[in-house]
Amino acid sequence: MSAEARLRHYASVFDVVEVNSSYYAIPDVRNTVRWVERTPPEFVFHVKAYSLMTGHHPRAETLPADVVARNALRAHLYLLDTHADGLHGGTGTPFDWAALQGVGPRCLVAGGLRPDNVAVALATLAPLGVDVSSGVEFPQTPQFDRTTHDSPLTTPTNGGGKDPRLIQAFLEAVRSYDKRAE
Numbered sequence: 001m002s003a004e005a006r007l008r009h010y011a012s013v014f015d016v017v018e019v020n021s022s023y024y025a026i027p028d029v030r031n032t033v034r035w036v037e038r039t040p041p042e043f044v045f046h047v048k049a050y051s052l053m054t055g056h057h058p059r060a061e062t063l064p065a066d067v068v069a070r071n072a073l074r075a076h077l078y079l080l081d082t083h084a085d086g087l088h089g090g091t092g093t094p095f096d097w098a099a100l101q102g103v104g105p106r107c108l109v110a111g112g113l114r115p116d117n118v119a120v121a122l123a124t125l126a127p128l129g130v131d132v133s134s135g136v137e138f139p140q141t142p143q144f145d146r147t148t149h150d151s152p153l154t155t156p157t158n159g160g161g162k163d164p165r166l167i168q169a170f171l172e173a174v175r176s177y178d179k180r181a182e
Contacts, residue, residue: 082095135166
C-alpha cells in the first residue's frame with residue numbers, strides 16, 4: 001500500500017494521526033500540503049517537534065540549509081557534504097552550493113567535487129578548504145561474470161584507485177581559482 005493510500009485509509013478510520021518523522025527531519029512543505037489535500041478538513045495532524053527544538057542533537061544532514069547559512073547553531077566551522085541514505089560518505093554527488101552561500105569562510109566543502117566544478121564551489125562558497133575523494137578516482141567500470149563473459153555483475157568496481165591525472169587537474173583548478181581570488 002502506498003503512503004498516499006495509507007494516509008487516506010487512516011483518515012477514513014481515525015480523526016487524528018501523529019507525525020513522528022518530523023522529529024528526525026523537518027517535513028518538506030510539498031509533502032505537508034499533500035497530507036492536507038489527502039485528508040478531510042477536520043482531520044488533525046499531531047506533529048512531533050523537530051529534535052533540535054527539544055534539546056536533542058539532530059543528524060547534521062537534516063538541518064535546513066537556511067539554519068546552516070545563518071549560522072543559527074553558532075558553529076565555528078561546518079563541513080558541508082552531500083548525504084545519501086545508507087552511505088557514510090563518498091556519494092560523489094554535489095549539493096546546491098548557492099543555498100549555503102551565507103556560510104562562507106566558516107566551512108570546508110566536500111561532496112561531488114571534481115576538477116570541472118571545484119572552481120564554481122570555491123567561487124560560490126569561498127570556503128576555508130575543499131575535500132575530494134571520488135571526484136579524482138578512476139572511472140567505474142562494470143565487472144563481467146567470467147563464466148558467461150557477457151552479463152555484468154551488479155556491483156561496479158574501480159579498485160578505489162585515484163587517477164593521478166584527475167588529482168593534477170583538480171589541484172590546477174584550485175590553484176587557478178586561488179590566483180584569480182588574490
